[in-house]
Amino acid sequence: xxxxxxxxxxxxxxxxxxxxxxxxxxxxxxxxxxxxxxxxxxxxxxxxxxxxxxxxxxxxxxxxxxxxxxxxxxxxxxxxxxxxxxxxxxxxxxxxxxxxxxxxxxxxxxxxxxxxxxxxxxxxxxxxxxxxxxxxxxxxxxxxxxxxxxx
Amino acid sequence: xxxxxxxxxxxxxxxxxxxxxxxxxxxxxxxxxxxxxxxxxxxxxxxxxxxxxxxxxxxxxxxxxxxxxxxxxxxxxxxxxxxxxxxxxxxxxxxxxxxxxxxxxxxxxxxxxxxxxxxxxxxxxxxxxxxxxxxxxxxxxxxxxxxxxxxxxxxxxxxxxxxxxxxxxxxxxxxxxxxxxxxxxxxxxxxxxxxxxxxxxxxxxxxxxxxxxxxxxxxxxxxxxxxxxxxxxxxxxxxxxxxxxxxxxxxxxxxxxxxxxxxxxxxxxxxxxxxxxxxxxxxxxxxxxxxxxxxxxxxxxxxxxxxxxxxxxxxxxxxxxxxxxxxxxxxxxxxxxxxxxxxxxxxxxxxxxxxxxxxxxxxxxxxxxxxxxxxxxxxxxxxxxx
Ligand code: FES
Numbered sequence: 001x002x003x004x005x006x007x008x009x010x011x012x013x014x015x016x017x018x019x020x021x022x023x024x025x026x027x028x029x030x031x032x033x034x035x036x037x038x039x040x041x042x043x044x045x046x047x048x049x050x051x052x053x054x055x056x057x058x059x060x061x062x063x064x065x066x067x068x069x070x071x072x073x074x075x076x077x078x079x080x081x082x083x084x085x086x087x088x089x090x091x092x093x094x095x096x097x098x099x100x101x102x103x104x105x106x107x108x109x110x111x112x113x114x115x116x117x118x119x120x121x122x123x124x125x126x127x128x129x130x131x132x133x134x135x136x137x138x139x140x141x142x143x144x145x146x147x148x149x150x151x
Numbered sequence: 152x153x154x155x156x157x158x159x160x161x162x163x164x165x166x167x168x169x170x171x172x173x174x175x176x177x178x179x180x181x182x183x184x185x186x187x188x189x190x191x192x193x194x195x196x197x198x199x200x201x202x203x204x205x206x207x208x209x210x211x212x213x214x215x216x217x218x219x220x221x222x223x224x225x226x227x228x229x230x231x232x233x234x235x236x237x238x239x240x241x242x243x244x245x246x247x248x249x250x251x252x253x254x255x256x257x258x259x260x261x262x263x264x265x266x267x268x269x270x271x272x273x274x275x276x277x278x279x280x281x282x283x284x285x286x287x288x289x290x291x292x293x294x295x296x297x298x299x300x301x302x303x304x305x306x307x308x309x310x311x312x313x314x315x316x317x318x319x320x321x322x323x324x325x326x327x328x329x330x331x332x333x334x335x336x337x338x339x340x341x342x343x344x345x346x347x348x349x350x351x352x353x354x355x356x357x358x359x360x361x362x363x364x365x366x367x368x369x370x371x372x373x374x375x376x377x378x379x380x381x382x383x384x385x386x387x388x389x390x391x392x393x394x395x396x397x398x399x400x401x402x403x404x405x406x407x408x409x410x411x412x413x414x415x416x417x418x419x420x421x422x423x424x425x426x427x428x429x430x431x432x433x434x435x436x437x438x439x440x441x442x443x444x445x446x447x448x449x450x451x452x453x454x455x456x457x458x459x460x461x462x463x464x465x466x467x468x469x470x471x472x473x474x475x476x477x478x479x480x481x482x483x484x485x486x487x488x489x490x491x492x493x494x495x496x497x498x499x500x501x502x503x504x505x506x507x508x509x510x511x512x513x514x515x516x517x518x519x520x521x522x523x524x525x526x527x528x529x530x531x532x533x534x535x536x537x
Contacts, residue, residue, distance in 0.1 A: 012461075015458070015461060016462075016465060018531060021530060021531050023536070032533070036495040036498075036534055037493070037494045037495050038494070039455055039474065039494075039495075039498045041533045041534060042533060043533045059531065059532060059533035059536070060531055060532065060533055061453060061454070061455060061532040061533045061534045062455050062458070063455050063456075063457035063458055063474070064457050064458055064461045066455075067458060067531055
């Protein structure tokens, strides 16, 4: 079945045993992207120390790749400097997972966006001005539904 | 790990007895049934035997009411387009329920492009066709009304006899797609008042590549595949003898074993439903009692179907889902939307369809696996946390 859907071994590993699942009561930053109507809703919580992501947790409603990308991005970002983490792209996440099926590239690959939102939330809380130019960039939706505000 | 296949609505594995029966026809030496020599005659006999068995399964009045096709999709197309175009003098209106298979809905839409008026009749939250709306949508110009015997995604069985009465008051023909129901529950086309009925070989443990259309005596259709005139001129093309012979044997076995098998499966189904509904925020989809004996379908709040399918598969259990994320088109199931589910609810669907290979002993393992799966996905999920 997994092969039919076209997931790499790495996607399946992260899906089966996702890392950093959970919430954080005292998070320094919190990001939330997606829409349950479409089948994906990701939340990322970060703890920041010395401008580095000291700890990270995620919660994801979604398909196999949504869960795997969330887990992957959390692993990638852990311990990273904030400016580096801001530069993680969706493609980076997909590449780290040895690729995602084309149909899933846009849809269920929101984890990098959620991470960026969490970092911006942290900065805003600190009183920094956050440039909004790269808001959760063009979530191109393959579904044909009209009431998904992220699509 | 023992594999537990619970996706018999997608495909039924070919029964070993069917394979043994039909295999000689695959190996060749059984010529073209249109040839007059002895080899051709043997092939013809195989097809005619199959016709007898398929006719018996649905209590058709005569064997010759059965036409063999390449499968249910072709049979649905032949029934709908063949009847609508042949009876265009009656009018250019066609009707179906909102929960039909794509192989019914799409030929209907094709007709719509050719200036037919196509109306879909809604269903209630359990998937039963709204009979009043059905009545309202019919006029004297309605040549074809297509309602399925039972739905493959939610298991609901439609009140076909009542539907037949309503249809025949105003409309011309009732077509019934019995792909999901045939071989599982008794079908009597004469008592039910059915004009055209679709059957699928590989939904009743027969080989892929064969289907059948019952055309009631006197019902007029035209071919959608004109050619050399096989199957009374209504379905041309050299017959797939292996698949047809297999389908006949599959129909014979299904008819013989239906009573005992459906009693066995419905008991397992009821156990599954009872146990799985104990999980919080879990709901049955489809009708509780007017339901195919092998069919149990659910939706779980806060989790998504592709994840469900993958986690169940990891435990050796094959299920299916109507979630958008697992479909080729990324569209949620039109059936789940038609019974009133919201998009986010339709995402969390799981369909379990039992079959001959399943045993009572498997039920508890399936229930455990479902519990574990739901628990795991809900822990990961961002939804449902107060
Ligand atoms: S949210 Fe992914 S397709 Fe709409």
